Amino acid sequence: xxxxxxxxxxxxxxxxxxxxxxxxxxxxxxxxxxxxxxxxxxxxxxxxxxxxxxxxxxxxxxxxxxxxxxxxxxxxxxxxxxxxxxxxxxxxxxxxxxxxxxxxxxxxxxxxxxxxxxxxxxxxxxxxxxxxxxxxxxxxxxxxxxxxxxxxxxxxxxxxxxxxxxxxxxxxxxxxxxxxxxxxxxxxxxxxxxxxxxxxxxxxxxxxxxxxxxxxxxxxxxxxxx
Numbered sequence: 001x002x003x004x005x006x007x008x009x010x011x012x013x014x015x016x017x018x019x020x021x022x023x024x025x026x027x028x029x030x031x032x033x034x035x036x037x038x039x040x041x042x043x044x045x046x047x048x049x050x051x052x053x054x055x056x057x058x059x060x061x062x063x064x065x066x067x068x069x070x071x072x073x074x075x076x077x078x079x080x081x082x083x084x085x086x087x088x089x090x091x092x093x094x095x096x097x098x099x100x101x102x103x104x105x106x107x108x109x110x111x112x113x114x115x116x117x118x119x120x121x122x123x124x125x126x127x128x129x130x131x132x133x134x135x136x137x138x139x140x141x142x143x144x145x146x147x148x149x150x151x152x153x154x155x156x157x158x159x160x161x162x163x164x165x166x167x168x169x170x171x172x173x174x175x176x177x178x179x180x181x182x183x184x185x186x187x188x189x190x191x192x193x194x195x196x197x198x199x200x201x202x203x204x205x206x207x208x209x210x211x212x213x214x215x216x217x218x219x220x221x222x223x224x225x226x
Contacts, residue, residue, distance in 0.1 A: 010037040011090065011223065012065035017043070018074030018096070018208075019162045022152035025073065028212035032220055039064075041076075043153050046161045052169070056082035063087060069223050072097060073208050074188065075166055081175055091223050095181045096189065096205050099174035103193045108167045150209070179222055181215075183207045198222075 013036050017023045023040030031038055041062060046055055060083050069091040072080035077097025084092045098104055153159075174180075174196070183203020184191045191199075203211055 011035060012068040013038045013223065014041055014063060014068050014070050014080075015039070016041045016059075016070070016072040016076035016080050018076050019166075020151050020153040020159060021073070021076075022150055024152075025150050025208055028209070028216075029219070030216050031223075035220065036223070037065075043158065045155055045158050050161070052079070052082055052165045055079070055165075057086055059083055060086050069093065071095065074205065075162055078166065078169055078171075081171065081178070084175060091179060092175060092177065093179045093181065093219075093222070095208055096183060096186055096203075097180070098169075098189050098194070099178055099180055099196075100171045101169060102172075103189065103195070104167070104169070105188075105190055105193055183211075 013031060015023060015026045015029070015038065017025050017040075020043075023042060026038075026040060029038075041059065044055075044058065056079060059079065063083075067088050067090045070080040070084060070089050071093040072078070073095045074097050077094030080092060081094065081099070083089075101109070180194070180197035181200060182189070182191065182194050182197045183200045183205065185202055186194075186205045186207075188205045200207055200211060200214060203214075208215065
């Protein structure tokens with residue numbers, strides 16, 4: 001852990017955004033600077049036919065601290081779980097995500113067997129309204145300019161790869177100790193499939209953006225409790 005001027009140690013917190021999203025989705029998250037060192041992670045374009053496990057290993061090379069906190073949103077939540085299988089972590093936090101295959105919605109589990117997800121029009125990746133529907137699960141007509149800033153990964157191969165990794169994720173059981181924060185109005189990963197989590201009333205799939213005050217109030221205690 002890094003040291004402050006007074007000699008005390010800071011807890012390193014690495015934050016991974018959701019599918020196609022920029023880490024700027026965390027711009028309103030404020031953790032006390034005298035206790036935490038926050039590092040934002042960015043998506044890399046996957047290699048040809050890269051497995052999620054291999055991708056997680058590449059992302060782990062960006063972790064410069066021992067025993068960090070890993071926080072991931074949506075697909076980023078799946079990724080940090082895979083990273084935690086490679087490096088030891090202090091805390092593992094997933095937001096608006098899933099902890100195992102059983103929590104994936106029925107349509108995604110069907111897609112993994114039928115490959116219907118491969119028919120999605122990902123060639124429209126530069127259409128922000130289409131991209132936002134993949135990434136956030138909601139229309140963005142009233143907030144188009146906002147999402148133009150948050151959705152920065154406009155690569156068709158990346159989007160195809162990401163969707164494929166989500167629908168085919170095969171983790172059979174939650175990783176013990178995982179902190180799962182979920183909104184009861186999430187339409188990407190519906191609440192009826194989710195178990196053992198901290199519920200955010202009226203929280204949607206984009207609550208890391210529009211419910212940031214809740215996270216600022218509660219994350220510090222969640223990250224430090226024994």
